[in-house]
Structures are given as C-alpha cells and as structure tokens.
Amino acid sequence: MRARRLVAVASVALGLVALSGCRAEPGVAAYIGDQRITEGDVTAAMNDLRTKNPTPTAAPQPGVGGQPAAPAPQLPGLTDVVQVMVLTNVCEQTSADKGYQPRSQVTVEQAAQQLGLNPETGYVREMAKLFTCLSGLPAEPVEPTEQEMADVIAAGRAGGNIPGEVSDADAARQLDGEQLRGALATKRILAEAVERYDVTVSPRYRPLEFPLLSFSGDVSAVSVPLSKPGSVAVTDISTPSPVHSDSDSDSHSHDEGTAN
Numbered sequence: 001m002r003a004r005r006l007v008a009v010a011s012v013a014l015g016l017v018a019l020s021g022c023r024a025e026p027g028v029a030a031y032i033g034d035q036r037i038t039e040g041d042v043t044a045a046m047n048d049l050r051t052k053n054p055t056p057t058a059a060p061q062p063g064v065g066g067q068p069a070a071p072a073p074q075l076p077g078l079t080d081v082v083q084v085m086v087l088t089n090v091c092e093q094t095s096a097d098k099g100y101q102p103r104s105q106v107t108v109e110q111a112a113q114q115l116g117l118n119p120e121t122g123y124v125r126e127m128a129k130l131f132t133c134l135s136g137l138p139a140e141p142v143e144p145t146e147q148e149m150a151d152v153i154a155a156g157r158a159g160g161n162i163p164g165e166v167s168d169a170d171a172a173r174q175l176d177g178e179q180l181r182g183a184l185a186t187k188r189i190l191a192e193a194v195e196r197y198d199v200t201v202s203p204r205y206r207p208l209e210f211p212l213l214s215f216s217g218d219v220s221a222v223s224v225p226l227s228k229p230g231s232v233a234v235t236d237i238s239t240p241s242p243v244h245s246d247s248d249s250d251s252h253s254h255d256e257g258t259a260n
Contacts, residue, residue, distance in 0.1 A: 141181030159219030183213035
C-alpha cells in the first residue's frame, strides 16, 4: 500500500484569556482548561485570512494543453479555524504538562507553501506552531482494537476507498501498519488531553473532529473529537492510498513523507 505525503490543517492566532464563570458564556467559541477562545478571536482570524488572501476575481486561465486549470484553493472556514485553534492549544498545554519536546521545526514558509496562503497570515503562522507541537507527541505505534479497525474500514467503504470485493479481513491486513498504528497512538494521547482539559466547544461548531489519518479524497480514517464526550457547551496529517484487491496490491510500494 503506497503512502502519500503528509498534509495538514492550519490554525490561527489564539486570543486566549483566563476562564471565568460557566462554560456557556455568550461569545465564547471554545474552552480548553482555564483558557477560552472567543467568537471575536475567530472573526478576527477569518478577517485576517480574507484580507491577506483575496479571492481571485479573474476567470481561471486554461491549463497546459488546453486542459482546465486547477481551481484556486479555498480558504479555511469558521469550523476549520476553531478546529485548529482548539487543537493547537490542547497540544501546547499537554506538551507543557508532560514535558514533550518537538522533534522537528516547521517554518512559516513551509506552512505557507503547504497551504498555498500568504505567509503573513496568522493562520499560517499558527499552522507552523501546530505542526511543530504535534511532532513532539510520543506516538509509539499501538495495535488497533477490533472496534478501531472496524471504524477505519467503515470509513474507507463509505468514502469509496475500499472496493466491495475486498473482505473486511483482507482490508484489515492491508490497512494495519505503522501509519495506522501511529495515528491511533496520537489519537489516544489527544483524546485523553481533551478529557483532562475539559474541552468544550460551542454547538455552532460541533461536531468538531481533527483528522489524523485520511484516505485519498480527504476521507477521514482516524480522527480525534475536539470536545469531551457529552459536552453541551462550548487535516491531512497523513494519507494512505485506497485499499486494492489482492491482484494488484503487490504492485504498490510503500513510501512515507514528513511535513517539514
């Protein structure tokens, strides 16, 4: 099974203030421990994105050989902004508490190239912070549980990435590997942190989940919910190829990249 390059979701500048009162205050988008992200922070981040990355007004020019040109990348939406604002804070808090240190440093220029956005955008700067922070999480590969594997296979089938003729047992054998096990390990670390910091997200942005591993076509295979179970207030990091039948699986090689 061939692995594709790592992809990512960006984040925006965090306007965090000390938490006070209940976890259903008007104008609050999310709570993380004793921090909160306000709707004003989200609005400011979106305004920054739009100002520094204006949508082209001219009609796209034909591509090479008369083929249609690739569409311009879409700007992240409000949910994307909140999603990564929350994850960045969760990652930074748990890294500080546990003493995790980044294993790689992602520059703003690298993040800007990945997103196709102006490097002066706050969203891009925070994406670089997020990638750098995530690199420090101790994601020792873990064996998937029966339910975890069933969820991955179900996601792959729903997204058209696992052919109907491939049995669940064959799909599990092809999917179970270092990438999947590493993503599950990261999910468990982040899920525990979300619970520990009592993360709550405004209903306006739920369900809010960050993809850690995706099939082609941006179909999430493994994701972490960014709000504790039962909360009522308040990517791709890596991409595996579709599962192939036994007849063609031997023709694919495995390679792996890292967001730098």
